[in-house]
Amino acid sequence: MGLRIGIDLGGTNVRVALVNEKGSIVEFLQASTESEKGYQQVIEKMSLMIEKVSEGAEIDGIGIGAPGPLDIKKGVILSPPNLPGWDNIPLVEILSGKFGTPVFLNNDANVAALAEANVGSGVGYESVFYITVSTGIGGGFVINNKLFNGAHGYAGEVANMIIDPNGYQHSVLNKGSFEGLASGTSIGRRAEQDFGITGGAKQVFTLAAEGNEQARKIIDETVTYLAMGIANIAHTVNPELFVMGGGVMESIEFILLPLQEKVKKFLFPELASSIKIVPASLTGKAGVIGAAMLV
Amino acid sequence: MGLRIGIDLGGTNVRVALVNEKGSIVEFLQASTESEKGYQQVIEKMSLMIEKVSEGAEIDGIGIGAPGPLDIKKGVILSPPNLPGWDNIPLVEILSGKFGTPVFLNNDANVAALAEANVGSGVGYESVFYITVSTGIGGGFVINNKLFNGAHGYAGEVANMIIDPNGYQHSVLNKGSFEGLASGTSIGRRAEQDFGITGGAKQVFTLAAEGNEQARKIIDETVTYLAMGIANIAHTVNPELFVMGGGVMESIEFILLPLQEKVKKFLFPELASSIKIVPASLTGKAGVIGAAMLV
Numbered sequence: 001m002g003l004r005i006g007i008d009l010g011g012t013n014v015r016v017a018l019v020n021e022k023g024s025i026v027e028f029l030q031a032s033t034e035s036e037k038g039y040q041q042v043i044e045k046m047s048l049m050i051e052k053v054s055e056g057a058e059i060d061g062i063g064i065g066a067p068g069p070l071d072i073k074k075g076v077i078l079s080p081p082n083l084p085g086w087d088n089i090p091l092v093e094i095l096s097g098k099f100g101t102p103v104f105l106n107n108d109a110n111v112a113a114l115a116e117a118n119v120g121s122g123v124g125y126e127s128v129f130y131i132t133v134s135t136g137i138g139g140g141f142v143i144n145n146k147l148f149n150g151a152h153g154y155a156g157e158v159a160n161m162i163i164d165p166n167g168y169q170h171s172v173l174n175k176g177s178f179e180g181l182a183s184g185t186s187i188g189r190r191a192e193q194d195f196g197i198t199g200g201a202k203q204v205f206t207l208a209a210e211g212n213e214q215a216r217k218i219i220d221e222t223v224t225y226l227a228m229g230i231a232n233i234a235h236t237v238n239p240e241l242f243v244m245g246g247g248v249m250e251s252i253e254f255i256l257l258p259l260q261e262k263v264k265k266f267l268f269p270e271l272a273s274s275i276k277i278v279p280a281s282l283t284g285k286a287g288v289i290g291a292a293m294l295v
Numbered sequence: 296m297g298l299r300i301g302i303d304l305g306g307t308n309v310r311v312a313l314v315n316e317k318g319s320i321v322e323f324l325q326a327s328t329e330s331e332k333g334y335q336q337v338i339e340k341m342s343l344m345i346e347k348v349s350e351g352a353e354i355d356g357i358g359i360g361a362p363g364p365l366d367i368k369k370g371v372i373l374s375p376p377n378l379p380g381w382d383n384i385p386l387v388e389i390l391s392g393k394f395g396t397p398v399f400l401n402n403d404a405n406v407a408a409l410a411e412a413n414v415g416s417g418v419g420y421e422s423v424f425y426i427t428v429s430t431g432i433g434g435g436f437v438i439n440n441k442l443f444n445g446a447h448g449y450a451g452e453v454a455n456m457i458i459d460p461n462g463y464q465h466s467v468l469n470k471g472s473f474e475g476l477a478s479g480t481s482i483g484r485r486a487e488q489d490f491g492i493t494g495g496a497k498q499v500f501t502l503a504a505e506g507n508e509q510a511r512k513i514i515d516e517t518v519t520y521l522a523m524g525i526a527n528i529a530h531t532v533n534p535e536l537f538v539m540g541g542g543v544m545e546s547i548e549f550i551l552l553p554l555q556e557k558v559k560k561f562l563f564p565e566l567a568s569s570i571k572i573v574p575a576s577l578t579g580k581a582g583v584i585g586a587a588m589l590v
Binding site: 069126127139141143148149150151152153154155156157158159160161162163164165166174228231232233234235236237238239240241266267268270271274 | 364421422434436438443444445446447448449450451452453454455456457458459460461469523526527528529530531532533534535536561562563565566569
């Protein structure tokens with residue numbers, strides 16, 4: 001009773017889990033996505049994994065977290081940069097036909113937000129805004145334990161928020177967008193451009209730990225942009241809690257702690273004294289758990 | 296049955312209405328605020344107006360919309376620039392003591408948002424983001440006909456959202472804040488600074504109507520900033536409808552119509568094709584109606 005399948009469909013890995021009604025993982029499987037072999041092959045692999053984790057168990061439904069853009073209402077994967085070859089694939093229809101059970105689709109950041117809010121760092125909070133900062137930036141907004149999708153599924157798409165109209169022109173996002181200025185990719189780009197530091201964000205953090213001033217300057221700028229983005233969200237919906245996930249946020253010393261301080265500079269005094277920004281806690285498993293919660 | 300008092304406490308006027316459960320005004324009174332005579336005098340005047348509009352009727356409670364900053368939960372008016380001399384005034388406690396009925400306080404933009412969403416331009420929409428652009432900028436977010444205040448009452452405080460970190464330094468808001476760049480005051484300031492046009496926003500609109508290129512340039516910049524602010528809100532919560540109020544928005548030809556077009560430039564394609572931005576419809580009465588809806 002109350003068992004669901006949660007699927008985390010990523011560009012690199014596909015993860016499938018059997019999750020109980022409390023959001024705990026009962027069975028878990030992971031495989032390489034290999035989307036270059038065609039989407040049919042990926043769906044075939046996912047289907048086998050579903051059968052394997054659910055083995056004989058009665059399930060209430062299947063939830064899938066996938067990279068955007070998606071059509072959430074129709075359950076269609078449109079044409080995600082991270083899933084080459086997927087082009088208007090009606091994944092919900094395909095899987096519900098195959099398994100005769102309700103199937104739900106939402107984007108990866110929304111699904112992680114749902115998991116963090118319900119069984120991760122956000123437990124007990126009324127409103128949680130989740131932001132993941134890695135290669136790109138994603139977000140999701142959870143109110144009273146439920147995902148707030150917005151009218152057309154674009155709530156939480158803060159990657160495209162404008163932070164500096166004179167800033168970097170991202171290839172598919174706004175000039176000076178949050179993702180263009182504050183993502184891991186942006187850290188690597190600015191480090192190379194300003195100081196000839198190659199090796200991406202990882203190298204920047206390594207150098208910063210060694211005391212390199214140029215690397216620290218890049219990180220400091222990043223923290224400022226992150227603080228502005230969070231302040232903008234706080235002045236729009238004032239969530240009780242911000243939960244920060246993704247590789248960049250794993251740097252507690254260089255990113256999270258300075259961010260918690262710097263954001264106060266951009267907030268009304270009462271907001272500054274009440275804002276809460278904490279790290280995500282379900283790293284790696286948030287996807288399947290949150291996906292199962294879509295059911 | 297179902298009658299409430301709605302109070303719109305502004306810097307210039309105080310309006311008091313008896314409002315029925317459908318949000319229709321039954322009785323209405325207006326007077327000058329004259330806050331320079333002291334807050335006690337204003338509260339005395341409000342009390343007399345309450346007695347007059349409710350005359351013998353049984354009321355369910357009193358709602359008040361007032362300029363911020365406020366402490367909504369405690370019902371205290373902190374120290375609004377628009378109400379000089381009001382400093383930590385526990386208005387809710389004072390009026391509930393006087394009238395023996397529940398009293399609710401919220402900020403003027405939130406209250407107007409509630410009215411527009413429920414009986415104004417937002418009727419029938421699930422999520423409505425209201426923005427008022429006049430001397431300053433205010434906002435309010437209504438989900439399923441209820442005000443979304445956020446954890447500490449700062450939802451909708453988009454005036455302080457950062458639009459351009461290198462932009463104008465407002466006296467009490469962020470550098471490059473939405474209000475600092477897109478309000479009526481900002482129109483007047485930029486017109487004087489860039490082109491020596493005095494006479495404020497009103498004169499800028501008059502000149503623009505006469506074909507003045509400088510005035511049109513200022514207005515065009517304003518529309519760009521408004522479009523960026525709306526795009527940022529859309530990418531954060533994707534409301535089904537934006538309702539625009541305030542004096543600046545009354546210029547349909549020079550502000551609203553170009554804004555509806557320009558905002559699309561800053562949105563994901565599907566958002567661009569689905570965004571709805573409409574003018575407010577309860578001008579002047581939104582305050583008392585929305586205040587009554589707090590009850």
